[in-house]
Amino acid sequence: MPRFMKRLNSFTALILLLLLVTACGQTGSNNQAETPAANTGTETSKSADGSITVEDATGTVTLTKRPERIITMEFSFADALATLGVQPVGAADDDDPALFMDEVKSKLTNYTSVGSRYEPNIEVISSLQPDLIIVDLVKHKEVMEQLKGIAPLLVLDDYQADYEQMLKNYMIIAKAVGKKAEGQKRLEEHEAKIADAKSKLQSTDLKVLPAVVNPKGFFAHSDHAYTGSFLAKLGFTDPVKDENSYPQLTLEQLVETNPQVLFLMPTEKETIVNQWEANSLWNKIDAVANKKVFTVERRDWSLARGLIGSEKMASDIVNSLGK
Amino acid sequence: MMNKNAISLLAAFLLMIILSVVSIRVGAVSVPFKEIWLTLQTQPNKSFFIVHELRMPRVAVAILAGIGLSVGGVILQSVLRNPLASPDVIGLTKGAGFLAAAVLFLFPASPSYWLPLAALAGAFLAFALLLLLTRRLTLPPATLALVGIAIGAAFGAGTQYLIVKHPRDISLALLWLAGSLWGRNWHDVWTLLPWIVILLPAAWLSFSKLNVLQFNDMTGASLGLNIFRERFLLILLAVALAGICVSAVGAIGFVGLLAPHIARSLAGPRHQRLIPLAALIGADLMLLGDFLGRIIIAPREVPAGIMTAVIGAPYFVYLLRRERRMRSTKQA
Incomplete structure (x- = not known):
């Protein structure tokens, strides 16, 4: 039996080695496709x-x-x-x-x-x-x-x-x-619209957080995400500063990041925010205290991701925060 | 006079042919038989692409994966002497799923051939862990199954963690984990085919060992088998068969559980009959699951893994009830 065990051992090692070699070989040969x-x-x-x-x-x-x-x-x-x-x-x-x-x-x-x-x-x-x-x-x-x-x-x-x-x-x-x-022409029009929206905002020196909310959780869109990057482009500050695009936040974490404005994109009617509203911590968030929590269409803000979608986002923001 | 075994084999084979033809004929875009016939005579018409590049490779992958998963299941059930054994139970599909999910979540821009390689590596990683944790498979079969389940649970937890950590990207991962034949092409067929062509005869030629091993270790040893070595080689065979299939079609576990049971109820415990029949039934199940998944909410698709479970689960329950009834009448 012991001799067989030894053989078995080396066999296992061989399998692992083989896997490793094939994996490495494959990466080497196909790199140029990626660049x-x-x-x-x-x-x-x-x-x-x-x-x-x-x-x-x-x-x-x-x-x-x-x-x-x-x-x-x-x-x-x-x-x-x-x-x-x-x-x-x-x-x-x-x-x-x-x-x-x-x-x-x-x-x-x-x-x-x-x-x-x-x-x-x-x-x-x-x-x-x-x-x-x-x-x-x-x-x-x-x-x-x-x-x-x-x-x-x-x-x-x-x-x-x-x-x-x-x-x-x-x-x-x-x-x-x-x-x-x-x-080119449409892009210039778009840039004009965005610049116009920007001028209608009194101040962009605000910590603004967009987030998808569903019954299970609160998913912030940091400035690595599409929506977050658009808000950053308008001049707002991303309060989460996360290396992930869509970090999930607990209520405690949300209170700590303390955004001054919240744009919520609910996936359905009842979300986790309905529970949080009953919690006194929720009222400690600046955005909540100053009544700067807005609900927007997830379809327009997160799925569309085009010129028309971004213009809709800009106009939603102006309607919420503009003069 | 044909015996019962030959009839079931023939029926399963005919069903496979019928399902293949129907799969090629019906779909989101209907291709009349006349046009299929024309495309077979290599007259490029507008259905040529759908028939030759989409449906035919898909049918071929379904058949090959069905064979691999179910024969892998037969071997595991016999060697582990556990009717619940399947590629799921020794942690294989979970290991494959974990590494596949890791690639999908952590390297979304990686080239597409990474995914099957990672899945295959995951299957063998689960097997290597099983070897390490069971003193190289020398523990009793029931313990092997339990350790396998534990390994699977650990990998499953890892996959869950990745899903929770990357909530936005889960659609791609969930589709893969459910197991789907969407977008499978000739390349997948040529990757699967040599494995099945080599491993299926190897499995069939082991029928006498499997016949002995499904009883107990004493019988095997007294008949001169090196139990531990044979068990290791057979489980390795099952891992290779199921692993390569999982890497091609995703974590479809249920076929590997169900097809062997159906085959066993028709062909009995002798593996020289059981293995070919299970292979054909596995292919039938995959074809049926993929076909229904393609047409049920067209133009969208239900992953084949979900459909095989939906059609298979009720039949499985029926099978278990019937088995129990037969046993109780025998005793009475």
Whole structure:
């Protein structure tokens, strides 16, 4: 028996070693695929034969002609097309059109739902015969090879994007659909709107905290998150200063960070805040004491993540805090 | 005259063919048989992509994963002599799930092939821990199962921690943990196929050892088997079979529990019959679960792991009740 034990021991070690080696070997050989992700270049050209070249999150995309049958796999991509007056033939909307902001929905008149944003229905996508699919770098990486067999892809990093990244993505989309000039113009309009909103705010020297609240918890959106980064852009201060995008806070932690303004995005009617309101600690928060707790639509503030969504956020903020 | 065993084998095989054809025919986009026929003659028409690049690889992955999970389950149930044993019970799917969740949460931008590799590593990590904690599997089978459950619980807790810590990203992780065939392609088929082609015959050729080991250690030893070595090799075989499947389709545990039970009730305890039948039934279950999941709320999908549990659980209860009734009538 002991000799067999020894053999068994070395066998176990061998398995572990093998796993390690295969894991290392794989990382080495495929590194170059990852590097262009950081590159969100802006160079594009529209050549004489009408083809379009654009840099996306993974490299250069060349389209032989201006795409006409486009499928969007995220809300912000549909938002971008809506501002450019382009109709997608298909959109991932989690099979619930109500998740689009009213303004976006009114502009998307006739699209086919391709289902979930996480697991979009590839059969439906293929049957729509698109000539461009706008996908997310993270969410859709498992199926990019399959989707490439259907149509050229425009890969953008929306999942991890902050506000600045969204603006870059917007221009990439505008160029890809052959509407660079319109996009530029709309972007300037957007910047004017945001600057106008900023001027309507008396002071931005405030600690403002946006947070998603559900029955189970309070999830702050720090300035690493999209909503938080937008508030930081307006000049507000992020009171949580967390390296995570969506740190969960207890009531005690919330009292300690003590925001002066709270924007709550409830997922349903009854949330944890209803319980907290009965707690005397809740009233110690500056935002609560000064009646600066506002409820806003999670759909507009957290899901939309586009120009229209950000403008809605800005106007909500002006309505709440402006003169 | 065909015997009962041959009939069940044939029925399970025919069911597999029928389910495969139906899976290719029906979905969010309907492809008439005539068009399927045309695509088979490599006439590229508008359904070619759906049939060849989406549905066919998906059907192939469902069959291969069903085979691997259920044969892995048969081996574990016999070697551990525990009717509740499955790839779940020795912590395998939980280990795979933990490392997969770690990749999804901590390295969201990692290239897509990391996920199956991490899952496979997690399955073998759970097995390595089992070896360490059970004096290299020399403890009694019941203890092995308990240690496996403990390892699984620890990994499960780790996964839960990651989910609680990263509340926003959970959709991707929950989909993987439920087990899904969404987006599986030929690449997944070619990754699975060689493993199944090598390991399935290896499992079948071990039938005589499995037949002996399912009784008790004394019998095995008296028949000249090196119990500990055989047990180790067989569990390793089960881990490899189930681990590679879990890495391809996610933590679908229930197939590995249910298919062996159905097969056992039809083919009896002899593994030369049990293993082929369990393999086919596992494939049937996966195909059925994936097919229903695809059409039930189209264009969205219910993960195959959830559907196999939904259709499998009631049948499992029925099976257990019937078994008990048969036992009580035998005694009376």
